[in-house]
Amino acid sequence: MKALTKTDFHFEGQKSVYHGKVRDVYNIDDDLIVMVATDRISAFDVVLPKGIPFKGQVLNQIAAKFLDDTKDICPNWKLATPDPMVTVGVKCEGFRVEMIIRSILTGSAWRAYKDGCRELCGVKLPEGMRENQRFPEPIITPTTKADEGHDLNISREEIISQGIVSAEDYAIIEDWTRKLFERGQEIAAKHGLILVDTKYEFGKSGDQIYLIDEIHTPDSSRYFYADGYEDRFEKGEPQKQLSKEFVRQWLIDHNFMNEPGQTMPEITDEYAESVSERYIELYEHITGEKFNKADEEEDIAARIERNVKDYLAKRK
Numbered sequence: 001m002k003a004l005t006k007t008d009f010h011f012e013g014q015k016s017v018y019h020g021k022v023r024d025v026y027n028i029d030d031d032l033i034v035m036v037a038t039d040r041i042s043a044f045d046v047v048l049p050k051g052i053p054f055k056g057q058v059l060n061q062i063a064a065k066f067l068d069d070t071k072d073i074c075p076n077w078k079l080a081t082p083d084p085m086v087t088v089g090v091k092c093e094g095f096r097v098e099m100i101i102r103s104i105l106t107g108s109a110w111r112a113y114k115d116g117c118r119e120l121c122g123v124k125l126p127e128g129m130r131e132n133q134r135f136p137e138p139i140i141t142p143t144t145k146a147d148e149g150h151d152l153n154i155s156r157e158e159i160i161s162q163g164i165v166s167a168e169d170y171a172i173i174e175d176w177t178r179k180l181f182e183r184g185q186e187i188a189a190k191h192g193l194i195l196v197d198t199k200y201e202f203g204k205s206g207d208q209i210y211l212i213d214e215i216h217t218p219d220s221s222r223y224f225y226a227d228g229y230e231d232r233f234e235k236g237e238p239q240k241q242l243s244k245e246f247v248r249q250w251l252i253d254h255n256f257m258n259e260p261g262q263t264m265p266e267i268t269d270e271y272a273e274s275v276s277e278r279y280i281e282l283y284e285h286i287t288g289e290k291f292n293k294a295d296e297e298e299d300i301a302a303r304i305e306r307n308v309k310d311y312l313a314k315r316k
Contacts, residue, residue, distance in 0.1 A: 003039035003051030044258035063214035082311035092203030122155030
C-alpha cells in the first residue's frame with residue numbers, strides 16, 4: 001500500500017514551503033496557500049515512522065466538506081480542492097492559539113482530572129466527575145500553538161493579557177468556536193455519532209478573520225458512537241470511538257508517550273493498514289458517503305503536482 005510521507009514541489013510563484021507534522025504548506029505569491037494533506041501521522045507531538053495509506057485524502061476531503069457546510073457561520077480560507085489530498089486557500093496570518101472545545105471529560109482532560117486537576121485553562125471543573133461524563137455545557141480549553149514540542153494549555157485571560165490575540169478578536173473566535181461546534185455536533189448526531197471534542201484554528205488576512213486549517217477530522221476531533229454511549233458510561237466501560245485516540249492508546253500500550261528514554265514501537269504494514277481502515281470508516285460514518293480511493297496505480301506526488309499546476313494556471 002502506497003503512502004505519501006514527503007513532498008518537494010516547486011510551483012510557479014512559490015515563495016516558501018513549511019513542512020508540518022502532517023501537512024506541507026506551500027506559499028504562492030504571498031497570496032495563496034497550497035496545503036497538502038500527507039499520509040504522515042503524529043501522536044504525542046511526534047511523527048510516526050510509517051505513513052497511513054489514504055489518510056491524507058480522508059482528512060482533506062472531510063475538512064473540505066465541513067468548511068463548505070459551515071461557511072454560513074464564519075468565513076473560511078478554502079478556495080478549491082484541485083486534488084483529493086490538496087486544498088488551496090487564502091493565505092492568512094494564523095493566531096498562535098488553537099481553540100479546543102470539549103463536551104465530554106475524556107482523553108488528556110480526563111488524564112489531568114484523574115491526577116487531581118480541577119481547573120483547565122482557567123475553566124473550573126466540577127468535583128466527582130467520571131471518565132466520559134458530559135460537561136454541563138461545552139468548555140473551551142485553548143492551547144498555545146508550538147512550532148516544535150508540546151502545545152501548552154493557556155487561559156482566555158492569559159491569551160489576551162500576553163497580547164497573543166486581542167480581546168476583540170478573541171471574542172469573535174470564541175463565539176465562532178461555540179457555533180461551529182454546535183453545528184458539528186448536529187451533523188454528527190445525524191450519522192449516529194457524538195462530536196466529543198475538537199480544535200479550530202483562526203487567522204487574519206488584512207482585517208478579516210478566517211477559519212483556517214482542517215475542521216472536524218479524526219486528527220482534530222474525537223467522535224464517540226452515540227448508540228450505547230449511556231450504557232457504556234453507566235458501566236464504566238470504554239467508549240466505542242472514531243478518532244486518533246486509538247493510535248495514542250496503542251502507543252501507550254507499547255510504553256510510548258514521547259517521554260525521555262522511550263522507544264517508538266515498530267509500525268508494521270498490518271497495523272498501518274488497520275489504521276487506514278479506521279480513518280476510512282470515520283469518513284463514511286461522518287459524511288454518510290462512500291469513500292472513493294484515489295487511483296492507487298498512479299504516482300501520488302506526480303498526480304498532485306499536475307493537478308495543482310493545472311489549477312494555478314487556470315487562475316491566471
